[in-house]
Amino acid sequence: MGHRLKLIPPQYVKPFVKRGKNDRNDAEAISEAASRPNMRTVPVKTVDEQAATIVVKHREMLVGQRTQAVNALRGHAAEFGIVAAKDCGNVEALVCVLTSQPAIPDGARAMFAQKGRHVAELDQKIRAIDRQLLEQHKANPxxxxxxxxxxxxxxxxxxxxxxxxxxxxxxxxxxxxxxxxxxxEHSTGGRHRLGRxxxxxxxxxxxxxxxxxxxxxxxxxxxxxxxxxxxxxxxxxxxxxxxxxxxxxxxxxxxxxxxxxxxxxxxxxxxx
Structure with missing residues (x-):
């Protein structure tokens, strides 16, 4: 029918929204934003492109879960006066220390062991995906x-x-x-100021x-x-x-x- 699909980031549409949240105001804001000649749009991915990024997104999710689990483990260890380095490679040694401390209650030591096994499982899954990505790397010029x-x-x-x-x-x-x-950039009046x-x-x-x-x-x-x-x-x-x-x-x-x-x-x- 001659229509061209556009994907506009929500943060670029928000300035055109009037007071009150309803479908009419939202549609009007989208129409106004889409009519702007310099409006930035998000490229539409093909099915093959979406399928290719699934592995990458899954790896990102696992890495995020591992970081969350390691931070939680370090935080709980600090409650018992044990300070660990900020490194995922020290988790196994940290778990050994926590599970061997007689001053820590049995229930807490069991949870530390379970948390350590969870991090080890995530490491194994991430390594498996890395091997898959390496195979794709060898076939991708x-x-x-x-x-x-x-x-x-x-x-x-x-x-x-x-x-x-x-x-x-x-x-x-x-x-x-x-x-x-x-x-x-925070520049005005000929003064150029750059930040983070x-x-x-x-x-x-x-x-x-x-x-x-x-x-x-x-x-x-x-x-x-x-x-x-x-x-x-x-x-x-x-x-x-x-x-x-x-x-x-x-x-x-x-x-x-x-x-x-x-x-x-x-x-x-x-x-x-």
């Missing part, structure tokens, strides 16, 4: 090109390849902004890039393969966390360029 970028491994590469359509973004800068890796990053968009994709960037920053030394002159100079002027965010922004732009143009990653010469 885009993911293989992305994995050549310092800070982007096979898991991040295949997740990006399955979750991101480069045609939805005008440039790498737009893609980095969509991930929330650009600073907030926006943290908008897909939180899990942004987290993958930031974690990868932190790994590169951690081992950035003159002569290393992952460090270049730009990063080393930035580390001389800025703290490690700020440098990692800037590097994650740069990695996001490189990812978009590789996916949009079909090129291979060209490694920059290491700083002497």
């Amino acid at each position: 885009v993911s293989q090109r992305l994995a050549a970028i310092p800070g982007v491994g096979p898991i991040t590469g295949i997740i990006m390849a399955l979750s991101v359509n480069p045609a939805n973004f005008e440039s790498g800068r737009h893609f980095a902004a969509w991930l929330g890796l650009t600073p907030r 990053i926006r943290k908008a968009g897909n939180e899990r994709l942004r987290q993958l890039l930031v974690v990868g960037a932190m790994a590169v920053v951690r081992y950035a030394k003159p002569g290393s393969k992952s460090a270049n002159a730009w990063l080393l100079q930035l580390l001389e002027r800025r703290p490690h966390k700020i440098a990692a965010i800037a590097l994650a922004n740069k990695i996001a732009r490189i990812i978009w360029a590789i996916m949009a143009r079909g090129e291979a990653y060209r490694r920059q010469p290491a700083a002497a």
Whole structure:
């Protein structure tokens, strides 16, 4: 019938809603928002694209459940005066300590053991999905090109390849902004003030890039393969966390360029 489907984010429609919540006001706001020529829309995914992202979304859910369970375990341990490190790799040792403390009641020790088994089961499920993603990575040429970028491994590469359509973004800068890796701007009267990053968009994709960037920053030394002159100079002027965010922004732009143009990653010469 000549109609074109548009998906508009709810936060962009909200400013057009009048007082009172009813279907008429909602429909009027949607119609007004859809008529705007510069209104941003969400790309409509095909059935194949939706099916490809199911594994990624399921992994995100399991990682979130594991983080929640580990935080709960650490919180309960602190109630008994036992402080644990902020790392999922220390859960097994923490559970051994908690279950062997005679001062802790039997009921609490049983719950600690059950919580430890729950975290172990989640770890096993996440590893199984990672193996599945690695198999997809080996068969995906885009993911293989992305994995050549310092800070982007096979898991991040295949997740990006399955979750991101480069045609939805005008440039790498737009893609980095969509991930929330650009600073907030409070500029007026010719004064430019930049704040913290926006943290908008897909939180899990942004987290993958930031974690990868932190790994590169951690081992950035003159002569290393992952460090270049730009990063080393930035580390001389800025703290490690700020440098990692800037590097994650740069990695996001490189990812978009590789996916949009079909090129291979060209490694920059290491700083002497």
